[in-house]
Amino acid sequence: MAESSAVLHLRSYLQIAWLWIRAAWQYPTSFVLLAVGNGLITALDFVGLWIMFAHLDDLAGFTLPEVALLYGSASLALAVADTAIGSVERIGTYIRTGRLDQMMTKPVPLLVQVCADQFTLRRLGRLTQASIVFGWACTYVDWTPARVVVAVSMLVSGGLVFFGLFVGFSCVQFWTTDATEFANAFTYGGATVTQYPLNIFPREVLVGLTFVIPVAFVNWYPCLFLLGRSDPTGMPEALQFASPVAGVLTMAAALLVWRSGVRHYTSTGS
Amino acid sequence: MLHVAVATRAFRRYSTYRAATLAGIFTNSVFGIIYSYAYLALWDANPTAGGYDAQDAVTYVWLGQALLMTIALWGGGTTDDLAERIRTGDVAIDLYRPVGLLGWYLASDLGRAAYHLLTRGLGPTVIGYVVFDIALPSSPLTALAFAVSLVLAVVVSFAIRFLVASTAFWLLDQSGVKVMSGAFAIFFSGMMLPLVLFPGWLGTLAQALPWASYVQVPADIWLGKHTGADLVAALGFQVMWAVVLLAACQGVLRLATRKVVVQGG
Numbered sequence: 435m436a437e438s439s440a441v442l443h444l445r446s447y448l449q450i451a452w453l454w455i456r457a458a459w460q461y462p463t464s465f466v467l468l469a470v471g472n473g474l475i476t477a478l479d480f481v482g483l484w485i486m487f488a489h490l491d492d493l494a495g496f497t498l499p500e501v502a503l504l505y506g507s508a509s510l511a512l513a514v515a516d517t518a519i520g521s522v523e524r525i526g527t528y529i530r531t532g533r534l535d536q537m538m539t540k541p542v543p544l545l546v547q548v549c550a551d552q553f554t555l556r557r558l559g560r561l562t563q564a565s566i567v568f569g570w571a572c573t574y575v576d577w578t579p580a581r582v583v584v585a586v587s588m589l590v591s592g593g594l595v596f597f598g599l600f601v602g603f604s605c606v607q608f609w610t611t612d613a614t615e616f617a618n619a620f621t622y623g624g625a626t627v628t629q630y631p632l633n634i635f636p637r638e639v640l641v642g643l644t645f646v647i648p649v650a651f652v653n654w655y656p657c658l659f660l661l662g663r664s665d666p667t668g669m670p671e672a673l674q675f676a677s678p679v680a681g682v683l684t685m686a687a688a689l690l691v692w693r694s695g696v697r698h699y700t701s702t703g704s
Numbered sequence: 705m706l707h708v709a710v711a712t713r714a715f716r717r718y719s720t721y722r723a724a725t726l727a728g729i730f731t732n733s734v735f736g737i738i739y740s741y742a743y744l745a746l747w748d749a750n751p752t753a754g755g756y757d758a759q760d761a762v763t764y765v766w767l768g769q770a771l772l773m774t775i776a777l778w779g780g781g782t783t784d785d786l787a788e789r790i791r792t793g794d795v796a797i798d799l800y801r802p803v804g805l806l807g808w809y810l811a812s813d814l815g816r817a818a819y820h821l822l823t824r825g826l827g828p829t830v831i832g833y834v835v836f837d838i839a840l841p842s843s844p845l846t847a848l849a850f851a852v853s854l855v856l857a858v859v860v861s862f863a864i865r866f867l868v869a870s871t872a873f874w875l876l877d878q879s880g881v882k883v884m885s886g887a888f889a890i891f892f893s894g895m896m897l898p899l900v901l902f903p904g905w906l907g908t909l910a911q912a913l914p915w916a917s918y919v920q921v922p923a924d925i926w927l928g929k930h931t932g933a934d935l936v937a938a939l940g941f942q943v944m945w946a947v948v949l950l951a952a953c954q955g956v957l958r959l960a961t962r963k964v965v966v967q968g969g
Contacts (some may be wrong), residue, residue: 469881
């Protein structure tokens with residue numbers, strides 16, 4: 435029963451998403467430019483990292499392919515989460531305009547509607563770029579069966595962590611409606627942090643990124659295992675296998691926050 | 705006088721969103737901290753990269769965060785209103801006002817920029833000074849030159865955003881062009897990485913494009929990298945792009961009003 439309702443939700447999600455893709459296609463030039471532009475932003479992002487390495491042999495002990503592995507895996511997880519549920523950031527607008535009230539009257543779960551709303555394929559650009567960087571970096575990894583398992587679980591868990599961060603921090607808007615940017619510090623800030631080896635930060639920051647905003651599990655800990663490196667900061671080795679736990683916990687916390695947000699919500703009355 | 709009034713109203717319009725402003729300062733500061741550590745790691749490995757020392761690099765980070773909204777790097781600002789008015793057809797009303805459309809929107813954008821400078825600009829700068837001990841301008845002249853450079857940065861950025869918004873006259877929707885333009889702006893302004901680090905021809909190219917006016921030129925003036933004739937040349941570079949781009953805006957506007965049928969009319 436639970437499974438069939440999940441399938442049902444997925445179908446509603448896909449139907450709404452398809453609707454928005456067709457809507458975006460009404461302005462074809464913009465559609466293409468948006469996809470290309472977003473690809474360009476992320477591509478130039480990596481060029482920036484590459485230029486950094488024109489002045490360096492290594493960044494805090496990590497070479498370019500190693501940083502590319504960190505960058506690619508986090509970027510991939512972010513791209514998946516952002517494509518699927520990035521629209522949740524706009525919830526403040528829905529509250530202000532009263533659209534959330536309309537959505538509540540429809541026979542599809544609110545979270546599904548909010549996430550699928552204004553679904554956009556333009557994030558395919560990031561997905562493509564991240565896959566290329568990750569694929570390239572993977573050729574430098576000395577693969578073993580255990581590493582393959584950790585790599586797959588890293589990508590899935592990373593997606594879950596970002597899913598949790600996006601949903602959880604967007605809920606702030608149930609309490610204050612014009613503070614979208616606050617969430618950006620944790621979602622996009624978290625994503626930016628993961629582009630670098632985390633040993634460039636002071637230990638207190640690393641502890642925060644492990645236990646408070648758990649983005650260290652998106653790529654840092656599992657990548658240390660993939661690269662066969664001992665943790666330069668001396669954190670417990672067990673953390674390198676704990677990404678799935680972090681992913682599930684973040685997601686569960688986010689769903690709880692979402693529920694209390696929706697309960698707290700009283701319409702703007704307009 | 706009219707333009708002053710327009711600018712004042714824009715200032716006040718933006719100042720109504722207090723929580724958004726605070727959230728923005730917080731976010732800029734978080735990014736400032738992240739990039740500071742990244743740059744400290746870079747300059748730790750190569751203490752003279754790009755002719756900067758570690759303090760220059762960290763100062764550059766916080767200036768970038770402070771300028772992000774003032775120069776509307778991601779696009780936005782009053783040019784977004786223009787694009788929307790073109791899409792809905794309301795621009796027809798703007799066009800038969802007895803005031804030039806370009807001047808009207810420029811004044812409005814300068815008002816917006818002033819607000820963002822005093823809040824989103826000042827906030828991260830103070831935090832950067834307290835937490836990372838960033839460098840301050842070494843003399844009143846440097847500070848003055850920085851202020852001039854900042855106004856020019858906003859004008860250049862406005863002109864580019866105005867051109868982007870004008871594409872809506874033909875495409876009806878600016879969002880695609882806006883994202884493209886934003887991608888170039890982030891990369892070539894030096895927001896992503898100081899242009900002084902760009903190698904060879906890429907560096908030469910980046911330093912010659914108008915986007916260098918956004919962050920690299922004002923930051924270098926703040927850091928005291930330009931003095932004497934060099935300082936005049938740096939400001940002249942910005943003036944040159946401001947004039948060229950504003951002329952282009954005027955030209956595009958003339959073309960648009962002649963050729964385009966306003967929607968909804």
